[in-house]
Amino acid sequence: MLKFMLKRLFVAIPTLLILITVSFALMRAAPGGPFTSEKTPPPAVLENLNAKYNLDKHIVVQYGIYMRDLILYQDFGPSFKYQDRSVTEIIEGSFPRSAIIGLWSFFFIIIIGIPIGIWAAVKQNHWQDYSVMSFAMSGVVFPNFVLAPLCVWLFAVKLGWLPAGGWGDGQFNYLILPIFAMATSYIAQVARLSRGSMIEVLSSSYIRTARAKGLPTSIVLWRHAMKPALMPVITYLGIAFVGLITGSVIVDQVFQTGGIGQHFVQGATNRDYSLILGVTILAGALSILFNAIVDMLYTALDPRIRY
Amino acid sequence: MSSIKKIALSMAVAGTATFAISAASAATIVIGNGAEPASIDPGKIEGQPGGMVAYQLFEGLTALNSEGEVIPGAAESWTATENNTVWTFELRDGLKWSNGEDVTAADFEYAWKRVVSPELASPYSWYMSKAAQIKNAQEAIDGTVEPSMLGVTAVDEDTLRVELKQSVPYFPSVAAHYTMYPVPQEVIEEHGDMWTRPGNMVSNGAYKLDAWTLNEKMDLVRNTNYWDNANVALDGVTFLPIEDENSELARFEAGEIHVTATVPNAQIPRLKREFADEFTIYPNLAVYYYEFNTEEPPFDDRRVRKALSLAIDREVIVRAVTKGGQTPAYTFVPTFVAGFEAPTVAESSLNQIERDRMAIELLAEAGFGKDNPLEVDFLYNTSEFHRSVAVAISQMWKQKLGVEMNLQNQEWKTFLETKKAGGFDVARAGWGGDYNEASTFLDLLRTGHGNNDSNFSNAEYDRLLVEAARAENANEYYTKAEAIISEEAPLAPIFYYTRTRMISENVQGWPVGNAQDVVYVKDLSLQ
Numbered sequence: 001m002l003k004f005m006l007k008r009l010f011v012a013i014p015t016l017l018i019l020i021t022v023s024f025a026l027m028r029a030a031p032g033g034p035f036t037s038e039k040t041p042p043p044a045v046l047e048n049l050n051a052k053y054n055l056d057k058h059i060v061v062q063y064g065i066y067m068r069d070l071i072l073y074q075d076f077g078p079s080f081k082y083q084d085r086s087v088t089e090i091i092e093g094s095f096p097r098s099a100i101i102g103l104w105s106f107f108f109i110i111i112i113g114i115p116i117g118i119w120a121a122v123k124q125n126h127w128q129d130y131s132v133m134s135f136a137m138s139g140v141v142f143p144n145f146v147l148a149p150l151c152v153w154l155f156a157v158k159l160g161w162l163p164a165g166g167w168g169d170g171q172f173n174y175l176i177l178p179i180f181a182m183a184t185s186y187i188a189q190v191a192r193l194s195r196g197s198m199i200e201v202l203s204s205s206y207i208r209t210a211r212a213k214g215l216p217t218s219i220v221l222w223r224h225a226m227k228p229a230l231m232p233v234i235t236y237l238g239i240a241f242v243g244l245i246t247g248s249v250i251v252d253q254v255f256q257t258g259g260i261g262q263h264f265v266q267g268a269t270n271r272d273y274s275l276i277l278g279v280t281i282l283a284g285a286l287s288i289l290f291n292a293i294v295d296m297l298y299t300a301l302d303p304r305i306r307y
Numbered sequence: 308m309s310s311i312k313k314i315a316l317s318m319a320v321a322g323t324a325t326f327a328i329s330a331a332s333a334a335t336i337v338i339g340n341g342a343e344p345a346s347i348d349p350g351k352i353e354g355q356p357g358g359m360v361a362y363q364l365f366e367g368l369t370a371l372n373s374e375g376e377v378i379p380g381a382a383e384s385w386t387a388t389e390n391n392t393v394w395t396f397e398l399r400d401g402l403k404w405s406n407g408e409d410v411t412a413a414d415f416e417y418a419w420k421r422v423v424s425p426e427l428a429s430p431y432s433w434y435m436s437k438a439a440q441i442k443n444a445q446e447a448i449d450g451t452v453e454p455s456m457l458g459v460t461a462v463d464e465d466t467l468r469v470e471l472k473q474s475v476p477y478f479p480s481v482a483a484h485y486t487m488y489p490v491p492q493e494v495i496e497e498h499g500d501m502w503t504r505p506g507n508m509v510s511n512g513a514y515k516l517d518a519w520t521l522n523e524k525m526d527l528v529r530n531t532n533y534w535d536n537a538n539v540a541l542d543g544v545t546f547l548p549i550e551d552e553n554s555e556l557a558r559f560e561a562g563e564i565h566v567t568a569t570v571p572n573a574q575i576p577r578l579k580r581e582f583a584d585e586f587t588i589y590p591n592l593a594v595y596y597y598e599f600n601t602e603e604p605p606f607d608d609r610r611v612r613k614a615l616s617l618a619i620d621r622e623v624i625v626r627a628v629t630k631g632g633q634t635p636a637y638t639f640v641p642t643f644v645a646g647f648e649a650p651t652v653a654e655s656s657l658n659q660i661e662r663d664r665m666a667i668e669l670l671a672e673a674g675f676g677k678d679n680p681l682e683v684d685f686l687y688n689t690s691e692f693h694r695s696v697a698v699a700i701s702q703m704w705k706q707k708l709g710v711e712m713n714l715q716n717q718e719w720k721t722f723l724e725t726k727k728a729g730g731f732d733v734a735r736a737g738w739g740g741d742y743n744e745a746s747t748f749l750d751l752l753r754t755g756h757g758n759n760d761s762n763f764s765n766a767e768y769d770r771l772l773v774e775a776a777r778a779e780n781a782n783e784y785y786t787k788a789e790a791i792i793s794e795e796a797p798l799a800p801i802f803y804y805t806r807t808r809m810i811s812e813n814v815q816g817w818p819v820g821n822a823q824d825v826v827y828v829k830d831l832s833l834q
Contacts, residue, residue, distance in 0.1 A: 032720030038737070039353070040727075040757045041430050042437070044449045048428035082521065083346045084500045093521050149553060156561040164561035165554060166547070167523050253551045258523030271720055 001299075004307035005292070012288045019284045020070075020277065024063055027273050034080035034271045053080060066277070076281070077274035081267075087278035091260065095282070097167060098247030098259035101175060105183035105244050106237075113187040114233060117194025121229075122221065124199055132191055139188025148181035148254040165256045178255045182248060186240055193236055198229040227301045234301070238294030242286045246279070335543035336814065336833060339555045341568035343522050343548035348503050349488035350422045353430045355824065356548065358485050363527055363544055363828050364510040365488035368396050368415065368467070369479045371825045373818035375645070375743050377479045381410065381489070381511065382467075391474040396482075398465040403532035404491055405515040412461035414489035414511075421495075422486055423447040424454040434486040437750070438741055439478065440776075442470040473776050477744045480645070483825070484742060513539045513829035522548055533829075540832035559585075559809045565833070566817065567809040572692055575630050575807065585809050588632035589819040590643055593739035593804040594748065596636070597685075597700075598761040600732055601797050609795050610673040611681065615733070616799035617666035618707045619700055620659050624801060628699045629692070631807050636800035638789050640748045643803075643822060647745045650786045652793035663707050670708050677709035684713050687735035688722040696801070697735065726760045734760065737804070743823060745785040746775065752797060763797035 035041065035049050050056040054065055069075040076087035120132035155177060156164035168174035201207060202225055210220050247261025260279060267276035298305045344357035352361055370380035382396040402410035422429045423436075423444050435457075436444035442458025458470030475481065491502075491509045498507045508516040513536070514527040527544040530536065547564065549555040552571040558564045570578060570586070578586040597619075599612045606612055621635030637655035640647050649655070654662065667676070675681040685701070687693045697714055704710035712733075717725060726734050738758075740747040750756060753772055754764040768791045775784035792798070806824055810817050813834040818826055 030721070031724040035430065036720045036723050037353070037430075038723065038758075040723075042433045042448070042757055044445075045428070045430065045432050048425040048432075048448070048450075049430065051425070052428040081345050082343070083351055084348060084503050085521070090521060149557070152554070152557045152561075157557055160561065164558040164563055165549070166558075166563070167520070252522070254554050256523060256547065256549055256554065258520050262522060269719065 001296075001307060004295075008288075008292045008295075012285075012292075015288060016281065016284055020067070020281060021063075023277055023280045024066065024273075027268075027271070027276055028059060030268070030271065032271055034273065036271070053078070066274075070281075076278040079272055079275050081270040081272040081275065087274045090263065090275060091278055091282060094258055094260040094263065095246075097170075097257050098252075098261055099245045100170065101178050101182055101251065101257065101259065102241075102245035102247065104175060104179045105186065106241055108179065108183045109186045109190055109237070109240070109244075113190030114194050114230070116187075117191035117233075118198050118221075118226075118229070120191065120195040121198035121202065122217075129195075132195065136188040136192045136195075139185050140192075142184070144181045144185060144248065145250045145254075147184060148177070148250055151177050151180060152254060165254070167257050174257075178251045178257055181254070182244065182251055186244070189240075190233060190236065193233050194229065197232045198225065201225045201229040231298065231301060234294055234297055238290045238297075239287070242283060242290050246283050246286065334541050334833065335545060336541055336566070336828060336831060337545045337547065337564045338566045338828075339549050339559070339564050339568040340525075340546040341548070342550050346503065347508075347516070347519075347525075349485045349490055350418065350427055350429045351431075352485050359826065360525065360527075360546060361485040361488060362825055363512055363514040364508075364516060365485065365490075365512045366533075367483050367485070367488045368398075369483045370827065371480075371483050371743075371821060371823065373816070373830070374820040375822055375825070377483060380483065385479060387476075387478070391476045391478065392471045394469045394471070394478050395462075396467045396469070398467070399534060400465070402511065402534055404509050404511050405530045405532050406491075406494075406509045407532055408491070408493075408509075409464070410489060410511050411464045412467040413464075414491065415467050415487075416459050416461045417492045418488065418490040419459050420447075420454040420457045421490065423457055425450050429486070431486045434484060434741065436472075438484070438747065439481045439487065440471045440473050440475050442472050444472075474778075475776070476779070476781065477645075477742070480744060481742050513827070514544060517543070524548070527828075535829070539829045541828060544828045556809065559811075564809075565811040565814050570807045570809055572629070572631060578809070582809065584812050587808050587810045587817070587819060588805050590634070590641070590822045591739070591804040591806045591824060592641060592644070592743065592822040593737060594636055594639060594641055594800055595633075595696075595735075595737050595802050595804055596639065596798045596800045597733050598736045598798040599796065600729055600734075601761050601763050602729065603732055605673060605675070605681065606732055608673050610669040611675065612796035612799075613794075614666040614670035614673070614708060615683075615704060615710070616796045617654060617662040617669070618703055619799060619801060620703055621801055622659070623703075624696060624699055628695050629802065632805045633802040634805075636802045637793075639752075639792050639798065639800050640745045640785065640789060641740075641803045641822070644740070644745050644748070645743045646782050648782055648786050650790040650793065652790065654793065666708060675708070675710075680709045680711050682711045682713070682732075684715065684732045685734070686715050686717065686722065686725060686731035688719050689716045693735050700801075729760075729762065736760070736798070739804075740823065745782070745789075746772070749785060749788050752792065761797040763795070765791060765795060767791060768795075 054062055069077060079085050079087050079090055116132045120129040123129050152164050155162045162177055163174050166174060207225055210224050247259040249261045249265045252259045252262035263275055263279050340356045340359055342356045344360055346352055347357055347360045349361050349365055352358060366381045368380055368382040369377050372378045381398055381402055383399045385394060385396045387394050398412060404410055421427055422432050432448050435441050443452050443456045446452040447454045447457055460468045462468050494509045495502045501507055505516050505518050513530055513533045515530040517528040518526040525546045529542050552569055555567050556570060559567050599606045601607055625633045625635055637652055638649045642649050685697060687697055701712035704712055751758050752763050754769050768788055771784045771788045775781040778784060815832045815834055816830050
């Protein structure tokens with residue numbers, strides 16, 4: 001296992017380096033720059049700005065400076081858009097908020113998505129199955145950019161039960177709608193996956209053997225079917241988890257929770273080179289980490305898998 | 308690992324945040340600010356969201372009243388000598404920073420010299436040279452002289468002397484801009500870029516910074532050291548940087564916001580019906596126009612440009628397409644700009660049928676018509692609003708002139724770059740005035756101006772602007788310059804923007820007469 005982890009770490013470093021280099025190049029290839037605006041500053045001012053942010057240097061030199069600061073000082077550099085702030089500071093402020101909404105969403109995805117999926121599988125082709133599947137389908141066809149404003153309109157504007165937006169110092173009533181908007185489509189996905197996977201497992205021969213031996217359904221389900229049925233769900237959840245805790249631009253825009261999700265889009269729109277690299281590195285590192293965790297979970301669930 | 312650790316730590320801290328309900332003070336106004344300001348350092352601010360915050364935190368030499376006219380600010384009086392090239396401002400007695408220190412003329416001197424220093428790289432430093440015309444401003448920005456050579460001197464504690472490169476009769480109006488606000492030297496030297504953070508920031512306006520969470524909200528509270536604090540009604544302001552117009556409107560309808568930054572265009576008919584008292588429209592010092600690439604045949608022919616401009620039925624655009632109370636524009640400078648007298652131009656004096664006839668004739672002279680259709684590559688930045696205007700105009704051009712228009716939209720910064728590089732025949736554009744005077748618009752079409760994307764160049768026009776700067780009464784030159792714009796049609800003005808806001812009924816004193824949208828919360832109250 002230790003060897004496996006070391007191997008993973010060994011692969012992670014070049015992966016991240018490639019990610020940073022490609023993102024750096026792609027960002028610079030986009031037309032315009034951080035100081036392109038409708039009211040273009042005069043050339044002298046633009047020169048001063050470029051000099052201040054090293055943009056007057058050759059792109060390879062800029063890349064070198066960026067990598068040096070990143071590796072030696074763990075410094076993501078100053079934001080180009082929010083001129084008085086560093087990228088580290090922006091991430092520190094926004095990531096915890098998205099992570100809190102993401103963790104809550106993850107919690108609800110697991111305690112709702114998996115049980116209803118399995119329930120539907122056990123009651124395949126009964127009304128339970130049909131209702132879970134209709135919910136799952138609507139969760140997939142109702143994306144969160146439709147769901148989120150609808151929720152605000154209903155629960156905040158019409159009914160006045162919940163706040164329409166803001167972080168509210170993290171009080172739970174401010175988080176309910178963002179979590180709902182974030183989790184619904186994932187719950188639907190997880191329910192579909194668990195159902196499909198469970199149906200497949202339940203029709204396999206070793207389950208038939210277990211049933212033939214006269215084991216009660218609950219034992220068959222819990223002891224023999226559950227672990228293998230969860231394998232594809234866990235693969236999906238590993239990737240989904242990173243997406244959840246790094247926020248969503250929709251949730252950030254509709255609810256103004258101050259999360260990190262919006263920076264993935266706005267960083268690109270504003271050509272905030274350092275911010276977009278910062279959030280990319282964060283998301284990349286988390287993806288690598290959670291993929292490794294998922295691989296380790298496999299060994300716990302399936303004794304045939306060994307590293 | 309330090310930053311990663313810090314992130315993990317801050318996550319843990321945020322995770323334990325208390326769920327207590329904070330009691331909102333009744334005397335705090337909540338205002339939607341449209342976007343998160345890139346900076347709230349007066350020397351670095353560009354644009355409305357930052358300006359809106361600075362208007363509350365700081366006070367310049369002069370200010371604007373609810374009609375947009377100049378009134379005393381930190382200065383109680385001023386005089387001009389030598390043909391408006393030397394200005395002397397007298398500060399009020401007893402001005403204090405929010406930390407209790409005195410505000411002196413030297414604070415203004417420091418702030419202005421800071422703005423032009425290449426080291427600060429202020430995106431609005433051009434304001435000191437182009438708008439305010441302060442002596443040596445351009446040279447300091449270019450790095451050819453030291454910023455200390457800027458033509459501003461604190462003669463004594465209360466007297467500021469400003470030397471200009473050329474006559475600027477409207478200098479007091481220019482001096483109301485946030486770029487010219489004073490900043491506290493000691494605080495900036497102590498904290499560097501971090502001086503704009505809560506706890507560090509010191510300001511001289513009616514409010515001071517209390518809390519600021521990026522992309523969520525900013526809280527300002529009463530500055531008890533402000534000289535006119537006794538007449539300030541509200542204890543605080545909260546700015547919400549909501550970019551999504553629909554979300555902002557929802558929060559207004561849920562009663563969480565007193566004033567919105569704007570409203571979604573598609574909702575205007577409903578808002579007019581359901582919120583007749585809250586839905587507010589007022590003029591904005593900005594023009595929406597189409598610019599022609601004057602170097603690209605056949606658009607180098609003024610007849611082609613003029614024909615296209617004439618054939619736009621502006622009344623239909625504002626009535627049926629934009630619907631936000633905009634006014635049709637026939638001149639580039641908004642007609643309500645202080646002192647500006649619009650010339651009588653063909654576009655405004657004829658009716659649309661006559662304009663159309665003229666347009667057909669002009670285009671025929673240039674060799675185009677329904678048999679030989681003109682092809683136009685039209686460029687705009689991606690937006691439903693711009694698209695609907697373009698579709699309407701392409702219909703007008705097609706029906707009246709047989710023009711084939713290809714609509715191409717691009718993402719904002721790509722669009723700006725393409726336009727700079729001349730990759731268009733006709734492009735959508737907008738321009739907002741930085742001060743209430745015609746030159747803030749007309750300057751744009753000067754030969755070689757950085758935003759003159761139509762590459763228009765007219766010697767007579769350039770001469771008129773130079774004359775205007777020297778003249779006692781500049782407006783007659785502006786009228787002539789505007790007549791050249793109409794004649795040569797480097798651009799087609801379409802409408803003057805309006806501000807559309809939802810303003811809660813209990814907000815009193817919102818300055819709807821100020822087209823620059825300069826709002827001082829100290830003058831507002833909540834009933």
